[in-house]
Amino acid sequence: MSELTLFSKGGNTLPAHLRNLQLDATTKSLMGGSSGGASKRISIRGGVFRMLVDGKEIAQNEDSSMNIVIVAANENVSRTYYEGTYEEGKNIAPTCWSNDGIAPDAKSDEPQASKCASCPQNIAGSGQGTSRACRYSQRLAVTLENDMQGDVYQLQLPGQSIFGNAENGKMPLQAYAKFLGGHGIPITAVVTEMRFDTASATPKLTFKAVRPLEPEELENAQEKGQSPEAKIAIASTSSAMDGAKPKAAIAAPAPAPVQEAPAPKAKAKAAAEPEEEAAPEVAEPTKRAKKATPTDVAEVLDDWLD
DSSP: OBOOOSBTTTBTOOOGGGTTOOOOHHHHHHTTTOOSOOOEEEEOGGGSEEEEETTEEEEEEOSSEEEEEEEEEOSSOEEEEOOSOOOTTOOOOOSEEESSSSSOOTTOSSOOOSSGGGOGGGSTTSSSTTSOSSEEEEEEEEEEGGGTTSOOEEEEEEGGGTSSOOBTTBBOHHHHHHHHHTTTOOGGGEEEEEEEOTTOSSOOEEEEEEEEOOHHHHHHHHHHHTSHHHHHHHHSOHHHHTTOOOGGGSOOOOOOOOOOOOOOOOOOOOOOOTTTSSOOOOOOOOOOOOOOOOOOHHHHHHHHHO
């Protein structure tokens, strides 16, 4: 495991008297004009946990699992469409995206339809193989178990990490949330282990609860969930977190001399998003209500982990 720590002695633990300090002029001047409001996210590209700050990879965790606390989540499953071929290392904004999975976002460069359900990019075969070109994703705001007082990270999950049934103790996100919710346990009140499914050909995470949060940890998680960083994480695409600009914000080249228009070409098939690596298409399941059965948090987790 390769990980950056804040202090050579004490790791990432910040003493209480330093936690609420504002950056001073000296620090800001040495940061090259940055305000310190860097966008941080965890990528799962290539089956490796990667820490990115403003789109630049600064650390990797090659372990197969990582413990986190989920402090906030977009209440909807989002959708994202990229046109053309993905180029490794190139940060580009999606052609069209939807934060609610119902209609394109108003800031989309090229909305593909008025509604996602009737979009041509939502048809099987519009993407790689038989997949759909427009893909599902779920945005979470998380903190690390070993640094709960620290940074909030965006974690964007592909469809196969969201939907599906629990198999051999492996639960995708929705099944995991339903398991906890069925016992009256908020997902924000436990430490969650996310683990790569080694049986999957493309990056896929499964989830399980490790332990309930202590009272002070729960209070911190609730505060983090209401922070500006968490709200940005669950409302922004991963490319926006990395600083990609929409096409409209990029200066257009000088117009070329007018020539006779060539015959129209077929639209290029969309490439899979870099996080998904052409993952198999996963259909969104029908949602069913389930009555909660409140019980003791520690007892439920102990029974499940045994």
